[in-house]
Amino acid sequence: MENKNVLLAVILSTAILIGWSFYFENPEEAQRKRAEIQGKTETQTNIQKPEAPQPSKANPAKSISRNEALKESDRVLIENKNLSGSISLRGALIDDIILKNYRETLDPNSKPIVLLSPKKYEQGYFVESGWATTKSDIKVPDNNSLWQIKEGKKLTPNSPITLEWNSREGLIFSKKIEIDDKYLFKITETVRNDKNRAVDLFHYGQITKNAKPTTENFYILHEGLIGVVDKNLKEETYSAVEKEKKTYNGKSGWFGITDKYWMSAIIPESGKSFKGEYSFTNNYKANFIISEPNTISPQKSAAGNIKIFIGAKEVYPIDSYAEKEKIDRFDLAIDWGWFYFITKPLFFVIDYIFKVVGNFGVAIIILTALVRSVFFPLSNYSFKSMAKMKVLQPEMLRIKELYKDDVRRTQQEIMALYKREKVNPLSGCLPILVQIPIFFAVYKMLFVTLEMRHAPFFGWIKDLSAADPTTIFNLFGLIPWEPPTFLMIGIWPILMGITMYLQQKLNPAPPDPIQAKIFAWFPFIITIMLASFPSGLVIYWTASNILTMAQQYYIMRKTTVKTV
Known part of the structure; x- marks a missing residue:
């Protein structure tokens, strides 16, 4: 009889726990909804915060190969001990990254892992950053704008590059791009205003992925959109984002798209409030946009900074970036699970x-x-x-x-x-x-x-x-x-x-x-x-x-x- 009572107690306890999680909202979800409501009722400014510029929704009439897509624009080469690839001068997109030290199979002659690819390729996967505006009469670069090389020939740990784009309407945009020995890019984006009036620009970063992975789904492992907002982990599957756009407001964190072993992530400038978003139209996107605009007076300049991680989820580099670059809970990029305190x-x-x-x-x-x-x-x-x-x-x-x-x-x-x-x-x-x-x-x-x-x-x-x-x-x-x-x-x-x-x-x-x-x-x-x-x-x-x-x-x- 005692055993039956114990069994009954276990069953009832489990039912209560499941019922509670099903019928009642968890604290994180409640906090998210409160933040959304608060965001909708803010009256500090009547400016509609712009979304990050979206990639072209038009799909090519015929799918093209990765090599063909790479040849469609001029490029700046990238090389360090772990990565090789290039940056497209059309849009200044980081859209060609190969992991030199990892291969697809056990065969040492098999192909290295290709992580990022151009947007016109069926498996396109790329990272961009730049400026957005609320004014239709202000021209800013998008992911089709043609940039020029101002300084540098090849991006390496010892040789940064600088790209430039001139709106021909009084605004000159430049990007200084740096890379370390591992997987971290640092981009300093500067805008000079030669107009006769001030302009407001919002800095943003965005990751776009055309297709979800073809590998099987792992029930014990998260693959999809991932990030941290004010120390809270935000994970969404590809399927969940297809059904509903997810938005977050915070002051610290990062956003990315992760596979089992590889990830790309964008880290907003420290100390600035932002709005983050996971969305799906013709492709999957993780982006952020700084909440407050950079007001640039005539004949003045302003700058925005972004860090970008593109590479393998190796434990020591990930932990090092979290500590040295002060990226909130970046170690959660590796899915240690519920028993984090034991697993790690x-x-x-x-x-x-x-x-x-x-x-x-x-x-x-x-x-x-x-x-x-x-x-x-x-x-x-x-x-x-x-x-x-x-x-x-x-x-x-x-x-x-x-x-x-x-x-x-x-x-x-x-x-x-x-x-x-x-x-x-x-x-x-x-x-x-x-x-x-x-x-x-x-x-x-x-x-x-x-x-x-x-x-x-x-x-x-x-x-x-x-x-x-x-x-x-x-x-x-x-x-x-x-x-x-x-x-x-x-x-x-x-x-x-x-x-x-x-x-x-x-x-x-x-x-x-x-x-x-x-x-x-x-x-x-x-x-x-x-x-x-x-x-x-x-x-x-x-x-x-x-x-x-x-x-x-x-x-x-x-x-x-x-x-x-």
Whole structure:
């Protein structure tokens, strides 16, 4: 009866939590709506804040290749240790970025990762920045304006470039573009006003992506539009933005579009209020526009600044930018998940071990041993209780047989037995419950960190972030047949299943025959479920099982119980 009450309490609690989140608005959403209402009722100025200029909505009659699109405008080359590409002089768009140190597949001769592409290409993906105005009689550059090179020939860490565009109506725009050794661009945009009257201009930045990724959706990983506004993470999927435009107002933060391993992001000038937006028309956009205009008097100049991240989501550079460039919570560009406080420290531990041993697979096994050692006292307590339970099993069966017609008396006698022998029947669950967050944190770390991508182990495991490529259904490659995905059950998942089965045999069998049958199938079910998981995670679980069995076997050998 007690178990039924506990089960009922768990079900009701879960229902309440789900119901609350479904029927009641969360605090962040409420705050967002209050901010929107406040924004609509502001009376400080009657100027309608302009949106960032939009790319042309007209799609080309025929899709053109990336190379053809690159040839449609003159360009300034970009080069550093990590990136190569170019900036289009039509629109001053950063629309050609290749990641030199990452390739599409394990083959070292495969193509490098192409991150940004020109807007006329079907997979166009580009970044722009500039000035917007509320006045129709003021001409500002858009993403079709032709810029001229004023200074520099090639953008490198040691040689910035300056571009210029003249409106021929009294305004001269220039961009000084700098790049570091990694993935950060800094753009200083200056406007000189030679008109005989003052002009108001709003500085903006925008990322545009023509198409969503063709890869599968990951339920544990965010891909899409991402940003931080006043220290609050703002994530939206491509599908959500297609349905509804999202707007935000803040004083600090950044906006971007992220894939699993790569990202582009725009960071507004520090200390200035802005309006950010995620939207979709013919393409996906993340942009910001500074809320207050730059008022430029006649014969005066004004400047706006923007930082742009374009590159790989490597942990150390991301953290360095967050700290040195003072970009609010930029480390959240990497989706560490709910267990952030566990996942990220685990990465630093395993990365340190890797630097010592030189193999991420070995580092995973050492990490497993460290985790097991941390939980050693708790596991010891659990295993001692489970060993006593196994020894007491014949006595429990005798009591059940003796009082089989009296359920109440049976429960009383069994509880008296537990109390007499100082056994807690629930203690075996505690270490498992405590270690579940660790397991998910390890899974998340292996799945999201770029450092694990294409990291080899030994033998057939060439990529710890991918599933074991072998399968029992073609005798691990001996039969020339490629089974469907759901039949890909490799050597490491099978080893994991075997260790789970052996570990199960060390535990006391459930007294209920139906439960015993369910538990008997459990290793087989888990093997099938985890066969498609990253092989690094399967190696972690297998190593954990082996260490657990060794500890459990040792304790069981030492445990004896004298029954009365």
